[in-house]
Amino acid sequence: MSQDTAKRDRPWLMRTYSGHSSAQASNQLYRTNLSRGQTGLSVAFDLPTQTGYDSDHPLARGEVGKVGVPINHIGDMEALFDQIPLDQMNTSMTINATAPWLLALYVAVAERQGVDPSTLQGTTQNDVLKEYLSRGTYIYPPAPSVRLTTDLIAYTVANIPKWNPTNVCSYHLQEAGATPTQELAYALSTAIAILDAVKASGQVSQDCFHDVFGRISFFVNAGIRFVEETCKLRAFGRMWDELAQQRYGIENPKQRRFRYGVQVNSLGLTESQPENNVQRIVLEMLAVTLSKSSRARAIQLPAWNEALGLPRPWDQQWALRMQQVLALETDLLEYGDLFEGSHVVERKVQELISGAREEMSRVESQGGLVACIETGYVKSELVRSHTLRMRNIESGELQIIGVNCFQETAESPLTAGEESGIMKVDKKAEEEQIASLRSFRLNREHSRVEQALELLRTAATNGNNIMPPSIECARAGVTTGEWSEVLREVFGEYRAPTGIDITPLSESESEALVIVRERVRNTGKELGRPLRLLIGKPGLDGHSNGAEQIAVKARDAGFEIVYEGIRLTPAQIARAAQEEGVHLIGLSILSGSHMELIDDIFIELKNIGAADIPVVIGGIIPEEDAEHLLQNGLKAVFTPKDMDMNSIMDAMVTIIRQAHGLETST
Amino acid sequence: MQQANFKTSVDLAAAVSEGDRAALAAALNLLDDQRASVRSKAAELLAQLQLTQEFPDKHLVGITGPPGAGKSTLCAALISVWRKRGLRVGVLAVDPSSPISGGAFLGDRLRMQTSYEDDGVFVRSLSSRGQFGGLSAEVWPMSVVMLAGFDIVLIETVGVGQREADIARLCDTTCYVAQPGSGDSVQFLKAGILEVPHILVVNKEDMGDVARRTLAELRAALNREHPDGDWEVPVLPTSATKNAGVETLADVIHQHHNTLKAQQKLVPRRRRYQTYWIHKRLQEEFGSFGIEQLGGEQLLLTQLEENEVDLLQHYESLRVHLNKS
């Protein structure tokens, strides 16, 4: 045996991001996953919980328990971890705007289990800045949001020392179109914004600040260009180390280590020939495991049916097995760093570092990341990168197997069968959750709830750390909606820039575009004014990529566009469509709540006398739902299979022509 | 769309005046329509509104200024002040469009959102649609229709030059929103490129020193008397995001309205402006040839200015005359 192979490295933490329907159902799932060899928990919360609404709030309709577990109060949290001793768990919670609240509930449950909170281990994502740029579950304006982030950090460093208070995310940036350079630059700029804020808050002493730095971890993406991605991770490690020493004077090498977890790229996973996603996922996993010196600490993988809908337990098991085969069957963990001394890798790493440095100084010169979020600079840069990617797919320059080449396929047995290969959330889950929430509300001590909320309001107003009153709220039986509402009243709500206002790319002048533009123009002339399209994102869904790309394309095709960003109510969308006199409403829904939301939109349109405006939808819409919707008056359904956006534009013109009784052959 | 619900222009005009949102939307669509076949209907609608001599208590307010100065955010802040005062507000927001594709993002709306459950606010965006510098000719009739249904009609446009001159010819009161730290506004004012607004606003006062400096510069550069006479042009600081100075701005806008009314200037000015737009629209639709047919520009303008009858009705009859000949 060579020296290299003498000691096998320990495998990374293997996680499956999951949660659905209810705390009870998710608890079942977690216990099954743990018994199958999963070594940590990664909790997915539903969108109302992430955006601070109780399950019975009107905005929560259709979203309860859909993409994650609904947690309304301590009772739900207790059920979620039933028979899972928190002192033995490492729990990762994907929670941001409401992170202090969910951590407070976790602490309160630990107390009830008789576990000393100071021994808890796990992670709160708690990176709200990328919410404005990609993920969409922000609530308050950036400044108070950053303050909540720093409060959580300051609290855990002092009271729950093994907790990872913040997981700075570059994952979501890549999912919104970021290049590796942008991922590096914006994630590190995020870390700077947070660390500077912690410093400025005066809540931690200089000594403790080193601990804060040491507890910052990252959540990174790994895309299909896996060699470049390996280099990106090396670049991350070096730039972080440099930042630690130069900007923050951190001396201890252990505190300077770039610690990161991974979810591999999902944006590139396709609806067409979904079996190919397995290869993609495995290759992407290599990017973050091959190199020992920059290996991920924790990995969670998407499932082969990512672009179809939510994964079933079996799909998740398959994803977990991919990791196990790599870690336990192969010889990967027996070697030292495979790339050390490679000139090729080194050159690429240097290239990425210098690109990222340039972008970071651009951000810094504009006042830092928070300022660049407020002005929309970073968001526009991401939209531009994504637009470029889409153009390259359209032109065939970027090949995606099964999508823009090798499209022929035999029928897949994977998507056959009754459930068409995805998880169906029990429709009763929402009703049951609401019923249990209402009875919980009736059975708590009201004066204690009121008092706790008053403490919360005081802390929010006078700047005291938000965690202690939040923990008291958790114990008192306050609900997620109540906690968030108090802070909404103090901090206000925010609507982030949409980033779509980018100058047209020269690449966008394809022949197909010129043809469709002519048709848009002519149809506008026939109808007396330029064609006008409202792009609407109803509900709590934060997936904005599709809406943004359609908006940019439609603008380039000559449409006048009304797009007000994510999280609008059906009533808001209907009214805007009427006020603006649009010819077509295009909805984009990926959260799975399309059935309920479209019903509501039709009702609203009818109520205000605008039922004649045609409506189309794009997003993750299962085939049987699509059929149903088309029968109910929806004019067209577009899904990720419809990659050719010029054809989408053309189809929209046809629908407008039909609605106005114009010839559709021209 | 939905014009079908309002059988005649009389019905439509009545519904618009009552503040019916669907009717207003339909009317705006109609006025925006460039088809020759629809223009007559549009003119009929305008004629039905019989606005010219009426509604002195209603107010047309223009907000203009350089890109990104915070005009839309300031509009949102003003809207909420006015709503609290029980006033109904209609907004026309003009965004630039791409000269190549003709496409446009109508982005002002995003910054203006107030309460959606509020029937007292109605926002319509417009693209400038490649009009060289100027405001698209639709803005005028649209503003007329909005005035029928709202107490205040707010018009946002970007820029200086022709568009800014046009907005001055459209509104009773124009506010120019300056960007702190940009010397442009001062230069433009001094050079006379910028028509003197009735109110100058330095927004983003929360930026501190830069804002204070710009405020001082503008105060110094400005000959405080407005060329219209009898109005001292105030230079006001606001912060649209921090909601500071907005109440005062609303008060001053109101004051200017009162001054115009007290000086008996409001209605004659509206008439003068409408003359300009009627001429512009007739020229656009029937060309110089059409104007010749009406006896030439000079005669037309004099006629319109002297005309004691309703201008909008007169406009319609001129159109009918031209269409016949």
Ligand code: B12
């Ligand atoms: C990228 C992505 C994200 C990004 C979103 C970044 C952003 N700003 O958009 C990030 C990482 C933030 C994210 C987060 C989450 N995601 Co996600 N995400 C995806 C992913 C991988 C790709 C979606 C995408 O952007 N595609 C690229 C765009 C261009 O394609 P598109 O939107 O489909 O648009 C095309 C067509 O659909 C159509 N179209 C779309 N809209 C419109 C509109 C009009 C008018 C027209 C004409 C056409 C049209 O045209 C487009 C061009 O072809 C999908 C899975 C997949 N591969 O599809 C999951 C997926 C949508 N996500 C999912 C989930 C659950 C989440 C989370 C809720 C997880 C959680 N519990 O926290 C979070 C929270 C997000 C939130 N706030 O709502 C689920 C939804 C499940 C369901 N519907 O049942 C999916 C399906 C993954 C899965 N299988 O679990 N996600």
Ligand SMILES: Nc1nc2c(ncn2[C@@H]2O[C@H](COP(=O)(O)OP(=O)(O)OP(=O)(O)O)[C@@H](O)[C@H]2O)c(=O)[nH]1
């Ligand atoms: N600091 C500060 N920023 C402001 C203020 N008002 C607006 N902004 C910001 O300035 C940017 C532009 O605001 P808008 O209201 O869109 O400006 P606009 O003049 O309407 O812009 P265009 O219509 O694109 O010309 C946004 O990022 C606003 O948040 C203010 O009072 N203070």
Ligand SMILES: [Mg+2]
């Ligand atoms: Mg604006």
